[in-house]
Amino acid sequence: MDMTAPARIDMDRFWATMERSAEIGPGRPGGLSRLAASDADREVRDQFVAWCREAGLSVRIDGIGNIFARRAGTDDNLPPVVMGSHLDTQFNGGRFDGILGVLGGLEVCRALDTIGHRTRRPIELVNWTNEEGARFSPPMVGSGTFTGAYTLDWAHGRVDEEGRRLGDELARIGYRGEMEETPHAFDAYYELHIEQGPILDREGMQVGVVTGGFPSTGMLIEFRGETAHTGPWPMEWRKNALIAGARFLVAVDDLGWVHAGTGGKATAARLVAWPNKPGILSDWAQAVGDVRHPDPTTSAVMAEAMRRAAYESAAKADCSVEILDIWQWGGNIFAPELVEQVRGIASARGYRHRDILSQAGHDAYFVARHAPTTMIFTPCRGGITHNNGEFCSREDLEPGLDVLLRAVLARADRVE
Numbered sequence: 001m002d003m004t005a006p007a008r009i010d011m012d013r014f015w016a017t018m019e020r021s022a023e024i025g026p027g028r029p030g031g032l033s034r035l036a037a038s039d040a041d042r043e044v045r046d047q048f049v050a051w052c053r054e055a056g057l058s059v060r061i062d063g064i065g066n067i068f069a070r071r072a073g074t075d076d077n078l079p080p081v082v083m084g085s086h087l088d089t090q091f092n093g094g095r096f097d098g099i100l101g102v103l104g105g106l107e108v109c110r111a112l113d114t115i116g117h118r119t120r121r122p123i124e125l126v127n128w129t130n131e132e133g134a135r136f137s138p139p140m141v142g143s144g145t146f147t148g149a150y151t152l153d154w155a156h157g158r159v160d161e162e163g164r165r166l167g168d169e170l171a172r173i174g175y176r177g178e179m180e181e182t183p184h185a186f187d188a189y190y191e192l193h194i195e196q197g198p199i200l201d202r203e204g205m206q207v208g209v210v211t212g213g214f215p216s217t218g219m220l221i222e223f224r225g226e227t228a229h230t231g232p233w234p235m236e237w238r239k240n241a242l243i244a245g246a247r248f249l250v251a252v253d254d255l256g257w258v259h260a261g262t263g264g265k266a267t268a269a270r271l272v273a274w275p276n277k278p279g280i281l282s283d284w285a286q287a288v289g290d291v292r293h294p295d296p297t298t299s300a301v302m303a304e305a306m307r308r309a310a311y312e313s314a315a316k317a318d319c320s321v322e323i324l325d326i327w328q329w330g331g332n333i334f335a336p337e338l339v340e341q342v343r344g345i346a347s348a349r350g351y352r353h354r355d356i357l358s359q360a361g362h363d364a365y366f367v368a369r370h371a372p373t374t375m376i377f378t379p380c381r382g383g384i385t386h387n388n389g390e391f392c393s394r395e396d397l398e399p400g401l402d403v404l405l406r407a408v409l410a411r412a413d414r415v416e
Helices: 011-021 039-054 099-114 141-146 152-156 166-172 199-203 241-262 296-316 336-348 363-367 394-413
Strands: 058-061 067-071 081-085 123-127 188-194 207-224 265-274 284-292 320-331 353-358 373-378
Touching (some): 039 067, 039 123, 099 394, 141 363, 188 363, 207 241, 207 394, 241 284, 284 296, 320 363
Parallel strands (some): 188 373, 207 353
Antiparallel strands (some): 067 123, 207 284
């Protein structure tokens, strides 16, 4: 591994690229609201594609809207070394979550162009569609579809609150392409990301070496009851789906507190109901909850308790219940050789670093089923994220970018 390689990150160029991204899809002051397959998503995709083509990368779009930008290698028939993340954000999102991994990967390609270096293996940069799941549930639909966890028809059929389908919206914004018959092979996949937690910032660490992810389970639950007048209808006859959903989410939150002392977390994420108006009981509700814990066995226990809570909550409200979707990710999924490589580079470069588990979901979790994968974390101030107050300085990001550059360069140039 050559630690004296002349390629380096141009922080002025990288920061200007991040600042341009931050102008597209503004949300609350300082933040972004750039939902998947929205007009703002189209604008940032157009800008990203333009940047990639200016850098000499060839661009293709697959059937779920994932954007792949390729830098040819000297032995271009070899599987590519891939970097990436996502450009979509939450409703109240920040300027760095996901975006760092995509635009950081672009800067790696630019840095190699600056010194005129062509790697042995090709390098690819990917923007995954709908990582956040903010508009179309569940999260990580693009990477999940690419790796075969979801079918393309199922992914296209995801609907938003207005009933618009993801496939139709991708076509509307011009980013629904053709799916490969089988996903092309990756030599390796690297995802640079802000930590989305306070550990690195609190401990003064510059780089997080991500060894795996909290085993996590999310569920989409549907409750059905009957409408009735809120005044005269007897309590013992009521079938209020809103109450069933509310009880379920309180039970999920309680699970988090039961296991908080050992690092467990549970989230009451969403509740919608119909008609959800004064004077009438709701006959339909959907709720989303998730649980996670660093210990796989405990995480599984929490997931089963969440499942039972759905049926118990429905029974108390005299409603029916159906689990419409379950998604799981995390665990010991990253390639040990890539984890060790990132650790070694961080150490050789003199960066303060530590091993860390990811507590959030990432596209890397699905890609790890397809190819050797790892993640690199940078600190974010106070761990604040999914919030317009999300902030990283140039100094926070430069060490992680440097490690990404050197890891990808070494992997793409290796001779076996």
